[in-house]
Amino acid sequence: MYKKISLDDKEIEELINLENQRLEDHVELIASENYVSEDVMKANGSCLTNKYAEGYPNKRYYGGCEYVDKIEEIAQERAKKLFNVKYANVQPYSGSVANAAVYMAMVDPGDKVLGLDLNSGGHLSHGYKISFSGKFYEAHTYSVNDEGVLDYDKILEIAKEVKPKMIICGYSAYSQIVDFAKFRKICDEVGAKLFADISHISGLIIAGLHPSPSGYADVIMTTTHKTLRGTRGAIILTNDEEIFKRVNSAVFPGVQGGPLFHQIAAKAVSFREALQPEFIDYQKQLLLNSKIMCQTFLNKGVKIISGLTQNHLFMIDVKTSYGITGKYATEVLGRVNITVNKNTIPNDSEKPTVASGIRIGSAAMTSRGLKEDEFIILANLIDKVLRDPENENLLYVVKKEIAKLTNSFPIKRSHLVR
Ligand SMILES: *Cc1c(COP(=O)(O)O)cnc(C)c1O
DSSP, X not given: OOOOOOXXXXXXXXXXXXXXXXXXXXXXXXXXXXXXXXXXXXXXXXXXXXXXXXXXXXXXXXXXXXXXXXXXXXXXXXXXXXXXXXXXXXXXXXXXXXXXXXHHHHOOTTOEEEEEOGGGTOOGGGTOTTSHHHHSSEEEEEOBOTTSOBOHHHHHHHHHHHOOSEEEEOOSSOOSOOOHHHHHHHHHHHTOEEEEEOTTTHHHHHTTSSOOOTTTOSEEEEESXXXXXXXXXXXXXXXXXXXXXXXXXXXXXXIOOSOOHHHHHHHHHXXXXXXXXXXXXXXXXXXXXXXXXXXXXXXXXXXXXXXXXXXXXXXXXXXXXXXXXXHHHHHHHHHTTEEOEEEOOTTOSSOTTTOSEEEEEOHHHHHTTOOHHHHHHHHHHHHHHHHSTTOHHHHHHHHHXXXXXXXXXXXXXXXXXX
């Protein structure tokens, strides 16, 4: 368990400690969450939060930047090494803000962009109508096919018709391998730039368990808090010097003000962790766990979107499989201390706030040390609950099983073997 904290402000202290206990007691299966090390939290909670340093290392608008310059440079160097790229901007506050900067760097307002639609597993910032990306740009979408898989011939067909200036690949709820080489070919055929948003799969890419977009995409963005297991935030990567310059101006002063140095230092700390051999072992285990859990559901006849997962996450069609909505499934699993999120599925008949699916990810619980055996147990418990969600006695028994599991696998304060 993470250390309890003590503040003069007892109101906030209590809530933080309650959240700490909730993290400890719950099985965390939200695919975009993870448990960072206490070193990452220490950097995040450091004095660096005081510092203003608009600009970039050695080109600041403020004095007193000698130490934060070094911190930002170290973060950049580590990011470049992790992803095998020439340039890295480590300032983005979050994935969505980073994406806003990428758009600003790559296309003009009103230009056509092409991304996966939200129901198929895309992200809000890939052109959804109520996000900046759908409001300020002419957003077009491609979808997955009836099997829930990307159809590259169909994407090419749409791209030829739309003629977008930029195509976005990389997703929030897609469990199959993304073929960046094929996307590159499509972009070359229609004269579009390729933007790879690898927020979810960046950890797997670092470990060589998913192909890398480096060498194919013009620009790459990843959040730092999903499989990468760092602080909340994002980075933008490229191999093209001209694009890098435009990205830098788009991040600051385009969409952001002063960089958050406590966050940048925490990113650097997590990048160092990700450069260690333990991180590769972690990614291998996370993939084994996700696959065996998914296979356990498949063996029971449960409908998984796009079949056996190839990454850390998969989506269950709970409507078809159990006759319940994603919203209800999330609530009932919450009652036994299992945290998941509802998610729309391709061609969903429910609105996003209800949804017909749930998304499950293995990144966080793998960080607690769970292996294949425990993920099979989890799949069995979840299946039992979703088959019989009104059986109070069952819920009581499952909650006790979950408590046993969370007690046996406390949150680790460090991910490095010392
Ligand atoms: C999570 C995610 C984002 C956005 O990240 P935030 O930090 O929540 O803004 C962007 N793109 C994809 C594909 C994501 O999964």
